[in-house]
Amino acid sequence: MQNELLDLFTSFVNECKYSTRLRNETIRGYQAVFNLFIKIMPEITETEFLTTPMLNEFFKRIQTRNRIVGRNTIKVGVKNSTIKTQWTKLNVFFTWLENKEHITINPLKGIRPPKVSYNDYRRIDESDINKLFSAVVNNTRNPFLFKRDTMMLSLLIHTGVRRGEFISIQIRDIDFTNNLITIRGETSKSGITRMIPMHPTLKYHINEYLKERNRLGYRTEFLIASSVNDRGLTLEGLKHWTNRMVEISGVDFHLHKFRHSFACELSEKGISIFALQKLMGHSDIRMTSKYTRSLKAEDMMNEIMKINV
Structure with a gap:
């Protein structure tokens, strides 16, 4: 049977x-x-069923269903950020349907997305970082994978790049002379090319990894090579790597x-919010401001102490 919604x-x-x-x-x-x-909503196959009550039902089912995560752990509920992401992406499609006159009104216009609170508790603390590096040391016997995985962790810690940017970095983007890493606009969410200074620890890990990689004869232009072929790591490969790191590190x-x-x-x-905006590759400084909102009062004590009045 033809599915109108899927075709659209x-x-x-x-x-x-x-x-x-x-x-x-x-x-x-x-x-x-x-x-x-x-x-989640298999009964919706035609645009006529795209109503505000049906979208409310979708979000209800999302938040009340049983989900299996990790090793058969059952969880119920999702974060506000997850609901907002789903709302935002569906809204783009529904707006397109409305503009093309496939529907008379976007059903999400009657639903306000949840507010998302950005706070420190989303961070990875130093003890967790130590656990991740220890997990690589204790569970990786292959010299190439050991040096690649430690380099990958260091790259994530010292650059703050998005996952798409992460796997798209090429050898040519690493400037050892000027200690810079180029994140090309065509791989960035914002479309903006930016330069990130290379931390000495990261530079060391990249150098060590490239020595082993060159010894094995890898020729892929991508910095992060797959463990199964001479190609760059894919998103699916990155997902597998992340799941393995979670498993071995806890x-x-x-x-x-x-x-x-x-x-x-x-x-x-x-760091100034404008410099941070540039490093993060944000086109809108409001995106950057969420990180300053996550600071706790005690983190700003030194700034308060600068007042001389």
Whole structure:
């Protein structure tokens, strides 16, 4: 039986891919949320069923269903940030449907997304970082994987890059002379090319990794090579790597926590919000300001003590 909604979503994706020329990462995000939507709401196959009550039902089912995470652990409920992400991505598709006159009104116009609170507790603390490095040391016998994985951790800690940027870094983007790493605009969410200073610890790990990689004859242009072939690590490979790190270290994390930690650490050290915006690759400074909002009162004590009145 023909699924009108699925056909329209295919047209939407084709427009995003070939006309609007959105990044693959952005399109994959739309696809992931839409696939979840039709999985949770299989009864919605036609646009006539896209109503505000049905969307409320979707969010209800998302928050009350049993989910299996990790090793058969059952969880119920999701974070506000998850709901907001789903709302945002579905809203783009529904707005497209409205603009193309496939629906008379976007059903999400009657639903306000939840507010998201950004706080320090999303950070990876020093003890967790030590556990991650120890896990690599204690569980990796292959010299290439040992040096690659320690380099990957250091890269996440010292650059705060997004996951798409992370796996897209190429050898040519590493400038050992000027100690800079280039994040190219075509791989960045903002479309902005930026330079990130290379921390000495990161420089050491990259050098050690490249020595082993060159010894094995890897030729891929991507910095992070796959463990199974002479290609760059894929998003699926990165997901597998993350799951393995969680399993062997006991640290429950996702890659964005490194980005959050990077920004909060620099903010605490007194970096200006404009410099932080540039390092993070934000096109809108309001995105950067969320990291300054996450600071606790005690972190700002030194700034208060500078007042001489």
